[in-house]
Amino acid sequence: MDYYLSFNNNEERLRLPVIPSSFEVSIPHQNTTVNINQLGEINLIGKTGLMSMTIESFFPNQDYSFCLYRDFQKPYEYIKQLLKWKDSGRPIRVIVTGTPINYAMAIGSLTYSEVDGTGDVYFSLELKEYKFITTTGQTTTTKSKTTLTTPPTIREVKSPSNSYSVRKGDTLWLIAKKVTGDGSNYIAIAQKNGITDPSKLSVGQRLVI
Incomplete structure (x- = not known):
């Protein structure tokens, strides 16, 4: 299993050097509960909400036997890269091999710290699914496209002759x-x-x- 984070259509790429011990994915559903006379409480099934995910691991300051590769950067170089992506206002792509996770996601928050004096930097990355919106200028009645309306016809009024x-x-x-x-x-x-x-x-x- 590998974790890949990429930015700007794979222009920049980050492979986590240490596999997280676990990850958590949440996929909500936008259901609505209403109370109807004589029926009581009912559940109206809505659309699927945005997937959210939390990744927790650490960036090593030295070469451990469990690291996936050796030529990794210093821990704070990774932190700088993640902060730059977060502040760009653009989504990243998150891929976890061996799973269905392959999503465009927005970085909600990044928390990092040092805890044991080794120089390793522990981090927690909160992500939320990002959906791209496409608009078009064509005349249409659908919500996702621009609707053009025809101005009302002005009736010509004749001026009387003498x-x-x-x-x-x-x-x-x-x-x-x-x-x-x-x-x-x-x-x-x-x-x-x-x-x-x-x-x-x-x-x-x-x-x-």
Whole structure:
């Protein structure tokens, strides 16, 4: 079993020189408990939450027989590297060979200390799964993509002319609709022009609008 931590698509890589005695993985589920009349308490199953993991081990200051390799760095060089990754605001990838663990993860906290005078640096690394979010500018109704809406159509309102010459086939209602945009204005046009019978119009007749 090996523990590999990498940064920026494997541009930087750290292999733990000492295998942790144990690790703990927690995978929560976002369930919701509600109380419904006559049914009592029920459990609504939600989505799987983010996986969290804690790794505890130490960076050796000398070559022990149980170290996985010999050309390891000084303990605080590893600590500096982990702190740099943590402060970058970017996730790292964590792989534990022989297990399903192969996740992009964010460093939640790093705790380290010296306890026995050997110069070995003990550490505890708290990690939480990181999910990459992809957005697109395409028009769509899904939540993960940008939704574009069409602006409302603006109705064009016609401004009335000062006068109108009656043409063949015209009625007072058609004239009102044509020059004012509203056929019901024919009553006002009839009154303005002293027309008592709107059905009696003459071709060429001049109407004041």
